[in-house]
Amino acid sequence: MHSWWNVSLAVILGVAAIVAGITAWRGTVLNGHAVENFTLSTQSTNNANTLAQDAERTINTQRTLYLDYQQAVDAGDAKLAAMAYSMMDTGTRSAIEWWDEQPTGNRPPTPFSSANPGWPAPSLVIDARSTLDEAEAQLELANDELAKSHSLELLAALLTITFLAGGLSGVFQSESAKRALVAASGGTLVVCLIALVFMW
Amino acid sequence: MRRALMAVGGVAMAALVAIGVGCGSSGGSDTATTTTVGAAAEAIIKACTGKIGVIAPFAGTEATDAIQMNWARVSLDNFNRDHGTDFRVEPMDSSRGTAQVKAAARALAANEDVVGVVGPQTSNEVLAAGPIMDAAKLAYVSPSATNVSLTDGSLKGFYRVVANDSVQAPAIGRLAVDDLKGKKVVILDDADPYATGLADGVEQYVAKAGVPVTRQRISADATDYSDVITKVPADADVVVLSLSSADAGQRIVKQMNAKGREPSFIGGDALFVIERFNPVGAYVTSFTPDLRNARAGEDVVRLYKAVFGELAPFGGPAFSAMQVLATAALRTCKDGRASREGVWEALPTTKIQESVLGQDIEFTKDHELKNGRFYVYRIGPDDYQFVN
Numbered sequence: 001m002h003s004w005w006n007v008s009l010a011v012i013l014g015v016a017a018i019v020a021g022i023t024a025w026r027g028t029v030l031n032g033h034a035v036e037n038f039t040l041s042t043q044s045t046n047n048a049n050t051l052a053q054d055a056e057r058t059i060n061t062q063r064t065l066y067l068d069y070q071q072a073v074d075a076g077d078a079k080l081a082a083m084a085y086s087m088m089d090t091g092t093r094s095a096i097e098w099w100d101e102q103p104t105g106n107r108p109p110t111p112f113s114s115a116n117p118g119w120p121a122p123s124l125v126i127d128a129r130s131t132l133d134e135a136e137a138q139l140e141l142a143n144d145e146l147a148k149s150h151s152l153e154l155l156a157a158l159l160t161i162t163f164l165a166g167g168l169s170g171v172f173q174s175e176s177a178k179r180a181l182v183a184a185s186g187g188t189l190v191v192c193l194i195a196l197v198f199m200w
Numbered sequence: 201m202r203r204a205l206m207a208v209g210g211v212a213m214a215a216l217v218a219i220g221v222g223c224g225s226s227g228g229s230d231t232a233t234t235t236t237v238g239a240a241a242e243a244i245i246k247a248c249t250g251k252i253g254v255i256a257p258f259a260g261t262e263a264t265d266a267i268q269m270n271w272a273r274v275s276l277d278n279f280n281r282d283h284g285t286d287f288r289v290e291p292m293d294s295s296r297g298t299a300q301v302k303a304a305a306r307a308l309a310a311n312e313d314v315v316g317v318v319g320p321q322t323s324n325e326v327l328a329a330g331p332i333m334d335a336a337k338l339a340y341v342s343p344s345a346t347n348v349s350l351t352d353g354s355l356k357g358f359y360r361v362v363a364n365d366s367v368q369a370p371a372i373g374r375l376a377v378d379d380l381k382g383k384k385v386v387i388l389d390d391a392d393p394y395a396t397g398l399a400d401g402v403e404q405y406v407a408k409a410g411v412p413v414t415r416q417r418i419s420a421d422a423t424d425y426s427d428v429i430t431k432v433p434a435d436a437d438v439v440v441l442s443l444s445s446a447d448a449g450q451r452i453v454k455q456m457n458a459k460g461r462e463p464s465f466i467g468g469d470a471l472f473v474i475e476r477f478n479p480v481g482a483y484v485t486s487f488t489p490d491l492r493n494a495r496a497g498e499d500v501v502r503l504y505k506a507v508f509g510e511l512a513p514f515g516g517p518a519f520s521a522m523q524v525l526a527t528a529a530l531r532t533c534k535d536g537r538a539s540r541e542g543v544w545e546a547l548p549t550t551k552i553q554e555s556v557l558g559q560d561i562e563f564t565k566d567h568e569l570k571n572g573r574f575y576v577y578r579i580g581p582d583d584y585q586f587v588n
Contacts, residue, residue, distance in 0.1 A: 052506075105300070106293045108258045114266060114273035114508075115258040115291035122277040125507045130281055 005182055009166055012186045016162040019189065023159065023196055027152035030145045037142030044135030051128035059121050062092040063112060069096075094118035151199050155192055162188045248285045250538030252276065252525050253308040255319030255329065255340075256518070257295035268343060271515035272318045274504055275522035287526055287538070290314050294321060298328040305329035309336035316340070316525040316543045318518065322444075323347035323394045330355040339544050341525055343517035346469065346487060347397050351566045359547060361520045361561055362487035363572030365394070369401025371485055371574040372440060372466055375588075376402070377409045380464050380483075382438035385413040388428065388452065390420040392444035398468050399442035418452070420445040425452050429459060441467045446476035453479045469574070472514070474584065482579045483587070488514045489575055490586055494558035514584075516557045524550055524561050 065088050072080035085093070092111075098118040099111035108115045114122065162185045169181035256268040269291060276289055290311065292304030301320050308314045309332055317333060317340040320326050326345045333340050334357045341359040342350075348366045350358055376382045385406050389399035399415060406413040414436075418428050420443060429452075432439065439456070441449045449471045456462075457479070465482040472486040491497030491513045501513050525543065528550040532542025552561035562570045577584035 105296065106259065106291075108266070108293075113258060114270040115254075115289070115293070117288045117290070122273055122507045123281065126274075126277050126281050126503065129503055129506060 005169075005178060009169060009182050009185070012182065012189055013163065013166045016159055016166070016185075016189050016192075019193060019196065020156055020159045023152050023156045023192075026196075026200065027149045027156065030149035030152065034142045034146040034149060037138050037145065041135045041138035041142060044131060044138055048128055048132035048135055051131055052125075055121070055124035055128050058089070058091070058124060059112075062088070062095070062121075065092060066096065066111060091118070091120040095120075148199055152196070155195055155199065158188065159192050161185075162192070247536055248283075248530055248533035248538055249287065249536060250315045250529050250533075251288050251290040251311070251313040252522065252529070253290040253292060253304075253311075253314045253317040253319075253338075254522075255292045255294050255301060255304050255308070255317060255325070256321055257293060258291060259293040259295050267512050267515050268319070268321060268518040270508055270512070271504065271518035272343075272522040274500065274507060275519040276526060278500070278503065279523060279526040283526075283530055285526070285530055285533075287529065292319075294319065294325060298325055301325040301329045302332060305332040309333055309338055312540070314338065315529050315538045315540045316547075318343065318521045318525060320345065323350060323397075324392065326350055326355065326358060327393075330358055333357055336540075337544050338540055339525070339528075339547050341521040341547075343521040344469075344487070347394050348401075349397070351568050353566070357544065359524075359563055359567040361517050361524065361557070361569050363569060363574055365398045365401055367572060368469060368485055368487070368574045369398055370405050371576060371588075372398075372402050372468065373405025373409070375466055375483060375485075375576055376438045376440060376464075377406055377411050379588075380438055380466075382406075382411055382464070384433060384436045385411055385438045385440060386432050386436040386463075387413065387415045387440045387442055388418050389415065389442040390418055390444055390448065392420070394470065395442050395444045395468070399440070402440055402442060418443070418448070420448040422448075423451065425455050428452070429456050429461065432456070432461070434461075437463050439463045439465050441465060441471060443468065444470050446471045446473040449477045450479070453477075453482065472577075474579070478579055480579055480581055483576060484579060484584070485574050485576050486514065487572070487574055488516050489558050490514065490577075490584065491516045491556055493586065494556065496554055497556040497558065500556050516555075520552065520555050520557055520561050523555070524552055527552060 065084050069081055069084035069088070072084055095111040095116050095118040098116050099107060112119055112121065165181045165185035165188065169178045169185065172178055172181065254269055254272045256272065258266040258269040273289055276287055279285065280287055290308065292308060294301045294304060308317055317338060319340065319342060320329050321342070321344050323345045326342055327350070330340070334355060337357065339357045339359065341361060343361055345360060346362060346365045346368060348364045350360070351364065376385050387399050387403055389395045403413055403415060414433070416428055416431055418425060441452065443449050449467050453465055465479060467477055467482060467484040469484070469486045471477040472484050477484065489497070491501045497513070497516060500519060504512055504515070524547070528543045528546040529538035531550065532539060532546045534542070548563055548567070555561045559571060564570050576587040578587050
């Protein structure tokens with residue numbers, strides 16, 4: 001009987017040592033992932049902001065060039081019209097070409113309309129916002145991993161109770177005290193094991 | 201003793217194996233992805249091309265004219281981004297009446313690249329254009345046509361992502377009788393089939409509730425409604441504006457108020473245009489929820505504002521109509537191309553979970569939106585206030 005408790009205690013302490021090691025390892029891994037994801041989300045946010053600014057700049061430039069072009073056409077200034085047209089990107093030219101081809105009754109007020117399949121502005125803005133959404137998702141993931149890492153560190157701290165209770169069981173002579181301390185040690189270990197599985 | 205040691209050792213090994221399984225089963229960077237396209241669609245070639253027609257007003261100069269077109273376009277570009285598809289919009293203006301809409305339907309039916317259509321906008325337009333698209337087996341999903349008879353089976357390719365007037369009429373009736381405690385109700389309607397159909401339903405509800413109700417026909421194009429207002433009983437406390445024109449509704453309310461008559465006004469969904477019908481304190485119904493009240497809707501409202509620079513939180517049905525068509529097209533894509541026949545077959549079983557409308561998009565066997573409802577708003581100083 002006496003040796004049964006000693007064996008149990010030895011197993012509990014042994015497993016606790018392994019669990020403590022694994023918990024510490026996992027916490028470090030998650031911490032590392034969190035740092036990585038924080039970095040990636042910062043990068044993605046910068047990319048998204050750049051894309052959004054580019055989209056806004058493109059949309060404004062398209063409109064300005066179109067106004068210059070149309071005013072030149074209305075004034076009969078072919079040279080200015082050609083110059084404005086040459087500075088347009090393919091998206092703007094495509095939008096104007098579609099608009100010019102439409103019959104008057106089926107034409108939106110300007111080429112920069114959602115009805116114009118050649119108008120690229122919606123997809124530019126959508127791309128920018130999608131990148132921002134990805135950045136936010138990465139940030140959320142990073143925060144989640146960091147929280148898990150902190151929880152695992154707490155778990156590792158709680159495992160010391162296992163060692164403490166197990167060690168104290170060797171100090172007391174009373175059988176009931178020994179049993180109680182070994183049970184406490186084992187119980188703490190089981191709770192920490194279950195928590196580790198959930199927090200993994 | 202040896203057996204005891206072996207048993208304990210076995211338990212310890214089992215514990216270590218459990219930890220090992222835990223190590224292997226979850227990765228460090230779990231990324232959740234959601235998709236509204238079924239698993240079968242994921243096996244289909246990712247790139248898919250095709251055109252989706254949109255019959256909606258866009259040739260006018262008012263910003264409100266193009267809202268459905270704008271929302272449909274945002275929906276399509278968003279879908280293309282999410283699914284790697286290359287669907288293009290094929291727009292057809294409808295701002296000049298049913299003759300133009302019929303011509304639009306003929307053009308779309310003749311274009312073999314067009315696999316489905318968002319629209320038409322009004323019940324009248326659906327009646328005019330529907331048979332043309334039916335003959336070409338071109339499915340069409342309306343974001344706003346609410347007349348009940350449209351789904352009586354005569355228009356095979358017609359679907360809608362909004363509730364019909366059989367839902368709207370009781371909603372107006374309940375507001376008039378139960379909420380506003382109307383003692384005498386007057387219904388004003390015009391000759392449009394939508395308006396008369398809605399008025400019939402409201403009259404039926406109010407009469408069944410035992411509340412006195414009278415009806416008057418008005419002309420939507422008139423500018424002076426003195427003769428109409430004279431005939432409205434002095435003790436009428438609720439006036440239902442079952443009209444097809446928001447401008448006509450605005451004129452009537454102003455003229456009644458100018459004559460010292462201030463009953464509670466309730467407008468049907470055709471008056472749900474705050475730039476044109478905006479008497480503070482009046483009520484108006486709509487088939488579209490305020491997208492800002494749903495998480496998914498909030499995101500697309502922000503997206504819309506980013507593209508068009510203005511807030512338009514009530515354009516959800518046009519977004520959903522385009523989304524359901526594009527989903528049906530992607531489901532049946534073959535060799536990188538969507539097909540009209542595929543969309544025709546797939547649409548009845550296409551489902552969008554947790555749409556921007558705050559509910560699933562799913563069709564009944566009559567091509568109606570399952571669990572569709574109408575929403576009641578009260579007009580505030582510069583926005584709608586959700587009531588029910």
